[in-house]
Amino acid sequence: MGTAILYYFLSTSAIINTVTAHLLGSFHFHIFSVMKLLKNFLLLFLFNFSSAQEGSVQYRNDAELDLYFQEIKDNDSIKWERVKEFGNLKLKIDKSIRHKLFFKNEKAIFKPILNENDEYLLKLSKDKSGHFYKDNAENYFFVNKRFKNFNVQLAPIEWEITSDSKQILGYECLKAYGNKNNEGTHKSFSRIEAWFTNEIELSHGPYGINGLPGLILEAHKGSYHFYAEDLKIELQESISKPTTGEIINEFNFNKLMQSSVKQ
Amino acid sequence: MKKVFSIIALGAMTLSLSSFDTNTTVDAEFFSCQSDAQAFGEFMHNHNGRSGAYWALQFYTTFCQHQQ
Numbered sequence: 001m002g003t004a005i006l007y008y009f010l011s012t013s014a015i016i017n018t019v020t021a022h023l024l025g026s027f028h029f030h031i032f033s034v035m036k037l038l039k040n041f042l043l044l045f046l047f048n049f050s051s052a053q054e055g056s057v058q059y060r061n062d063a064e065l066d067l068y069f070q071e072i073k074d075n076d077s078i079k080w081e082r083v084k085e086f087g088n089l090k091l092k093i094d095k096s097i098r099h100k101l102f103f104k105n106e107k108a109i110f111k112p113i114l115n116e117n118d119e120y121l122l123k124l125s126k127d128k129s130g131h132f133y134k135d136n137a138e139n140y141f142f143v144n145k146r147f148k149n150f151n152v153q154l155a156p157i158e159w160e161i162t163s164d165s166k167q168i169l170g171y172e173c174l175k176a177y178g179n180k181n182n183e184g185t186h187k188s189f190s191r192i193e194a195w196f197t198n199e200i201e202l203s204h205g206p207y208g209i210n211g212l213p214g215l216i217l218e219a220h221k222g223s224y225h226f227y228a229e230d231l232k233i234e235l236q237e238s239i240s241k242p243t244t245g246e247i248i249n250e251f252n253f254n255k256l257m258q259s260s261v262k263q
Numbered sequence: 264m265k266k267v268f269s270i271i272a273l274g275a276m277t278l279s280l281s282s283f284d285t286n287t288t289v290d291a292e293f294f295s296c297q298s299d300a301q302a303f304g305e306f307m308h309n310h311n312g313r314s315g316a317y318w319a320l321q322f323y324t325t326f327c328q329h330q331q
Contacts, residue, residue, distance in 0.1 A: 067330055068297045083301050091321065121320060128324045140326035146326050222330070257328030260295035 011173035046231060055102045055233040057217065058113070059206045063094035064223040093125045099226070101206055103215070107135045107239040108204040131242045132208040141208055141250075145257060149245025152253045154208045155180045160213070169231050170218040176212055178231040180250070193220040200233075296327035 065073065069087035073080045101110045110133075112126040130143030132154075141152040157178040164175040178192035194209055195218040205216025206226040217228040248256070304319025 014317065068294045085314065086301055086304055086319040089316045089320050121317065124324050145328060254330065258294065258296055258330060261299045261326050
C-alpha cells in the first residue's frame with residue numbers, strides 16, 4: 001500500500017511538474033522539480049528496501065531415484081528389472097513438479113504449482129505432496145495420506161554456516177549444512193545442504209528446509225534438489241494455514257508411512 | 264474416483280492374504296510400504312490398460328511418503 005501511494009505521488013508530481021514547467025518555461029522551477037523528484041525516488045527506494053519481506057520463489061526439483069530404488073538398482077539387478085518402471089515413473093513425476101514458496105514476513109507456505117491440464121497421476125502426486133507451512137509459532141507439513149489428514153510437526157534443523165559463497169538469481173548466497181535429530185535418541189536422520197541469502201532476512205525455504213538467517217534459494221535433502229528459478233519481491237495476499245489434521249511428529253510420521261499397509 | 268479407491272482397497276486386502284519374497288536386504292521393514300506398492304502394481308498390471316508401474320505409483324502416492 002505504501003509503495004502504491006508513493007508511486008501515485010511520484011507519478012502525479014512528475015506529470016504536474018513537467019506540464020507546469022512547460023507552460024511557465026521557468027529554469028528555477030525545473031531545478032525545484034528535479035530536487036523534488038530525487039527526494040521522491042530516494043524515499044521510494046528506502047521504502048522498497050525496508051519492506052522487501054513479501055514475495056514468492058519458484059523452485060524446480062532435480063530429483064534423483066530415492067533411497068528405496070537406488071538401493072535395489074545398486075544391489076539387486078534381478079529385482080531392479082521388476083521395479084525399474086515404477087522407480088523411473090516416480091522419478092519422472094518428482095522432476096516434473098514445480099513448487100512455489102509464498103512468503104509474507106514471518107509467514108510462508110511451500111506448495112506444488114497446479115495446472116488444469118495435468119494428467120491424473122501428476123495431479124494426484126501434486127495433491128498428495130502436501131503443503132509446508134511456517135510462522136513464528138509453527139512449522140509443519142500438512143498432508144493427506146491413507147485417507148487421513150496429518151499435521152506433521154517438523155523437527156528443527158541444526159545449522160552450520162560455512163564461508164562458501166556463490167550468486168543465485170543475482171543474490172549473494174552462503175552455504176550451510178544442516179542436520180535433523182531424532183527426538184529422544186539425538187541420532188541424525190536427515191543431512192541437508194542449503195544456500196541462503198542474507199539480502200532477504202527471512203528464515204524460509206523449500207520443502208520445510210528453513211531456519212537460516214536468510215531466504216534459502218537452493219536446498220538438497222536426500223534425493224531431492226531444489227533450485228530457485230524465479231524470485232519475485234511483491235505484495236502477497238494473506239497466507240492461510242493449511243487445514244488442521246492429526247498432529248504427529250516427523251519421526252513417527254515417517255515411520256508410519258514406511259510401514260506396511262497390511263498392518 | 265470411488266472405483267479407483269475400491270480397487271486400491273481390494274488390492275490392500277489381497278496383500279494382507281498373500282506372502283512375498285523377502286530374501287533381499289532391501290525388503291526390510293524400512294521399505295514395507297514401497298514393497299506393498301510394487302506388489303499392488305504387479306497385481307493390477309494391465310487393469311484398464313494401465314501398466315503395473317501406474318498402479319504402483321497410485322498406491323504409493325496414496326499410502327506411502329517419500330523418504331529421505
